[in-house]
Amino acid sequence: MGLYSVAFTGPKITGSNALALCEIQASATDYPRIKEISGAFLNVGAGATVLGVGRSTAPGVIKPTAQYPLVPYYSAQDPACGVIVGVDWSVLPTVPANFFKRMSLNSTTSTLIQFDFVFRSGIVILPSTSLVLWVISSTATGLIPQLYDINVELDS
Numbered sequence: 813m814g815l816y817s818v819a820f821t822g823p824k825i826t827g828s829n830a831l832a833l834c835e836i837q838a839s840a841t842d843y844p845r846i847k848e849i850s851g852a853f854l855n856v857g858a859g860a861t862v863l864g865v866g867r868s869t870a871p872g873v874i875k876p877t878a879q880y881p882l883v884p885y886y887s888a889q890d891p892a893c894g895v896i897v898g899v900d901w902s903v904l905p906t907v908p909a910n911f912f913k914r915m916s917l918n919s920t921t922s923t924l925i926q927f928d929f930v931f932r933s934g935i936v937i938l939p940s941t942s943l944v945l946w947v948i949s950s951t952a953t954g955l956i957p958q959l960y961d962i963n964v965e966l967d968s
Contacts, residue, residue, distance in 0.1 A: 814890040816882035819963045822853075822899040833863075834945040834962050835905050837871050838937040839894030844968040845934030849945055852926040853960030861917045862948040865929050866908025871942040874898030882966070893968045895937075905944050914948065934967060 822833065838844050849865060878900030884890035913929045929945075937943050945962070 814893070815885040815965070815967055816890075816893045816895070817885060817963070817965045818880045818882045818897050819961065820880045820897075820899075822960045822962060831947050832872065832901070832905055832944050833899070833947060833960065834964075835868065835872055835874060835898050835901070835942050836937060836944075836964060836966075837874065837896040837898070837942040838939050839896075840940050842894040842939060842968055843936050844893070844895045844966045845936050846931055846943055846964070846966045847934050848928070848930050848965045849943075849962070850926075850928040850930075851960060851962040852924055854924055862914055863917065863927055864908070864911035864914040864946050864948045866911040866944060866946065867937075868905035868908055868942045868944045870906040871940070872898075872901040872905035873903040875900045875902055882964070882968075893966075895966065895968055897962075897964055899962070905942055908944060908946060911946075911948065 836846060874896055878898045880897045882893040882895055882897065912935060915927055917925055935943065
């Protein structure tokens with residue numbers, strides 16, 4: 813088992829009040845254990861928003877240009893990580909039925925919002941399934957992330 817991490821800046825989001833911000837997909841043979849999902853975004857909307865992390869009932873189809881490779885912590889000779897982290901889809905993942913963790917945010921326009929979902933024992937993603945960072949709800953003028961940074965740490 814190796815320890816892997818990835819940090820990236822996601823694209824500008826427009827449109828929906830309920831949407832996926834990031835998806836972590838396991839390959840058909842891996843059982844990655846997610847330790848942390850954290851980040852920050854600049855919100856140009858105003859109002860209440862709820863973020864959550866949960867299992868998607870059907871993984872999305874992440875565009876090849878929107879996939880981020882995980883980097884081994886200890887050595888470049890560690891085996892490749894069979895996990896895909898992505899932020900743009902040709903087919904969106906489905907909304908999780910339940911969420912492991914949620915965070916309610918109340919912000920004003922042009923506020924930097926930071927979040928940190930830590931899973932002390934780790935959450936295992938079963939093969940060919942995914943974990944999603946999702947905007948659960950937002951007021952009509954709520955969350956409009958213009959630029960966001962995401963950090964994911966896992967064992968695989």
